[in-house]
Amino acid sequence: MNILITGGTGFIGKQIAQKLLDLGTIQFDEQAPEQIKKITLFDAFSGEDLPQDPRIQVVTGDITDRELVSQLTQDIDVVWHLAAVVSSAAEADFDLGMNVNLYGLLNLLDSIRAHGNQPRVIFASGCAVFGGDLPEIVTDKTVVTPKSSYGMQKAVGELLVADYSRKGFIDGRVLRLPTIVVRPGKPNKAASTFFSSIIREPLKGETAVCPVQADTPVFITSPRRCVESMIQAASLSPERLGDNRIIPLPGLTVTVHEMLEALKQVAGQSAVDLVKWEEDKTIQRIVQSWPVQVEAKYAESLGFKADSNFESIIQAHIEDTKE
Amino acid sequence: MNILITGGTGFIGKQIAQKLLDLGTIQFDEQAPEQIKKITLFDAFSGEDLPQDPRIQVVTGDITDRELVSQLTQDIDVVWHLAAVVSSAAEADFDLGMNVNLYGLLNLLDSIRAHGNQPRVIFASGCAVFGGDLPEIVTDKTVVTPKSSYGMQKAVGELLVADYSRKGFIDGRVLRLPTIVVRPGKPNKAASTFFSSIIREPLKGETAVCPVQADTPVFITSPRRCVESMIQAASLSPERLGDNRIIPLPGLTVTVHEMLEALKQVAGQSAVDLVKWEEDKTIQRIVQSWPVQVEAKYAESLGFKADSNFESIIQAHIEDTKE
Numbered sequence: 001m002n003i004l005i006t007g008g009t010g011f012i013g014k015q016i017a018q019k020l021l022d023l024g025t026i027q028f029d030e031q032a033p034e035q036i037k038k039i040t041l042f043d044a045f046s047g048e049d050l051p052q053d054p055r056i057q058v059v060t061g062d063i064t065d066r067e068l069v070s071q072l073t074q075d076i077d078v079v080w081h082l083a084a085v086v087s088s089a090a091e092a093d094f095d096l097g098m099n100v101n102l103y104g105l106l107n108l109l110d111s112i113r114a115h116g117n118q119p120r121v122i123f124a125s126g127c128a129v130f131g132g133d134l135p136e137i138v139t140d141k142t143v144v145t146p147k148s149s150y151g152m153q154k155a156v157g158e159l160l161v162a163d164y165s166r167k168g169f170i171d172g173r174v175l176r177l178p179t180i181v182v183r184p185g186k187p188n189k190a191a192s193t194f195f196s197s198i199i200r201e202p203l204k205g206e207t208a209v210c211p212v213q214a215d216t217p218v219f220i221t222s223p224r225r226c227v228e229s230m231i232q233a234a235s236l237s238p239e240r241l242g243d244n245r246i247i248p249l250p251g252l253t254v255t256v257h258e259m260l261e262a263l264k265q266v267a268g269q270s271a272v273d274l275v276k277w278e279e280d281k282t283i284q285r286i287v288q289s290w291p292v293q294v295e296a297k298y299a300e301s302l303g304f305k306a307d308s309n310f311e312s313i314i315q316a317h318i319e320d321t322k323e
Numbered sequence: 324m325n326i327l328i329t330g331g332t333g334f335i336g337k338q339i340a341q342k343l344l345d346l347g348t349i350q351f352d353e354q355a356p357e358q359i360k361k362i363t364l365f366d367a368f369s370g371e372d373l374p375q376d377p378r379i380q381v382v383t384g385d386i387t388d389r390e391l392v393s394q395l396t397q398d399i400d401v402v403w404h405l406a407a408v409v410s411s412a413a414e415a416d417f418d419l420g421m422n423v424n425l426y427g428l429l430n431l432l433d434s435i436r437a438h439g440n441q442p443r444v445i446f447a448s449g450c451a452v453f454g455g456d457l458p459e460i461v462t463d464k465t466v467v468t469p470k471s472s473y474g475m476q477k478a479v480g481e482l483l484v485a486d487y488s489r490k491g492f493i494d495g496r497v498l499r500l501p502t503i504v505v506r507p508g509k510p511n512k513a514a515s516t517f518f519s520s521i522i523r524e525p526l527k528g529e530t531a532v533c534p535v536q537a538d539t540p541v542f543i544t545s546p547r548r549c550v551e552s553m554i555q556a557a558s559l560s561p562e563r564l565g566d567n568r569i570i571p572l573p574g575l576t577v578t579v580h581e582m583l584e585a586l587k588q589v590a591g592q593s594a595v596d597l598v599k600w601e602e603d604k605t606i607q608r609i610v611q612s613w614p615v616q617v618e619a620k621y622a623e624s625l626g627f628k629a630d631s632n633f634e635s636i637i638q639a640h641i642e643d644t645k646e
Contacts, residue, residue, distance in 0.1 A: 094490060142601065143466045144482075147566065152486035156479045159467075163475035167417060174499065243455065 007082030008045025029237035063104030090150035101153035113169035138291035178251030202274040211280035250296035330405030352560035386427030415475035424476035436492035447562025461614035501574030525597040534603035573619035
């Protein structure tokens, strides 16, 4: 198996790669497991703490580069397409967001199509496809209403991956992800980044700012569960998916208050005291426009699962980030 | 007022132009009517029977041509973007459909954005954004599920026009149109083309083939009503639309049997006898995947209306096409 991960030096890319290296094989539904021969981590950034393994190849470059992406997609079996300019950055620089999130995806899809070998392509979408007035419970049938350019680009990507699959150019699977918490490393430019900071920094004895009210709910997945879902998405046979390539994932709904209660259980009140409250109405407004209660029947019928509680997410974060 | 109509030598483009010439002015909501100074009909094809008027300019060219589209969108006040490769053609030639329906739209939007004058842009979408299993009544909140590349390209276009509007690059309005019946002229490559043929040809004393069963229902708008809705869409103030730029239009639901009953009322049994029945399972399947009952609350709240009955649509077709 020859694997390509775009955005491969980002934290989810690295974790998928590490998990694949640990597994050694990929097993497609009802097929024998196949050895993983090469994993290419392709990214605009060289990254750090990359998995050290002879099967890993790191390529730095631009996802809109036709020649390079054409080379990288030759003889490929599975692609995880994670490369993206995140929400606040795509909103601040419209052209940058369009280039990476729309034209980069199109370049990838057309390169794959030109080679004609129909690999499995897992595309990371997210709840940013929603916005504005939402029903209390968002389902597989809820109309997308993006209120950010990032959300628009992801919604467009979903439609492209579905149609390129219907046409037989790729064998695509869109995972519509909940917010990922706890992200390791440093804050990024996503409006949701503080949800991770308020857990991650106190665990290191550092302060973090919470810009929203304690009763604010959020719909999340842990990094571990995200990586499991990503690998599971590759294993599903195309027959199980048919024309229905957009898979909104299940997740866990917790309030900031509940997150901090779990932090107290794991690391004590002194950790919770490191969270400073500085309300930011813009972030509060953005966060409140996201789905909170999501019914993911299609994903559940395919075997995807949500995390069971936030305490175990914190425990896993501690395990995964210890030196 | 300086007007651009892409796909302007097509039949709806010509009819919008003729209506604007007859009106002489465009009236935006709560503003004084403004003189129409120039109407540019831009199309890949030179067309025929174009409106003869000193205010009309015809430009033939490619919607993906950056320099040309940049010239045409300078100092423009209203754009009707009708240029499109229709459903069967976009399905048969994927690259052609992507070029015109996606990259052509992007070229238009980015040209307009570069000039910075935020014209009103009316984008023609259609019920091809739907497909597969649909609820009995399709509403403004029904999730789009395109099952053709044309439908995907229109669904993507809707999202792009909405986001370019939200960003203030254009002042866009998407009209999601019912099937247009009775189309004048010749059959085109749309799967729906026979719905017009079975009325148009018998009125000329010619035979036509009906490839679906008589009880097959279809959701339609007349050309006249379509043109009225197109001009009405330009008049609406941006304040009335807010962020909600996608407007599924109301229409009339009729069966083939009811259409032919109306034809009998207008032109007698001899006209109906010119319709030959040759079932085509592919067309039957495509047509059955389209919405039949549509609840268009948003459009109705904005003042858009459906045709009242099919007989008057036939009468209008006869008036509009007499030599």
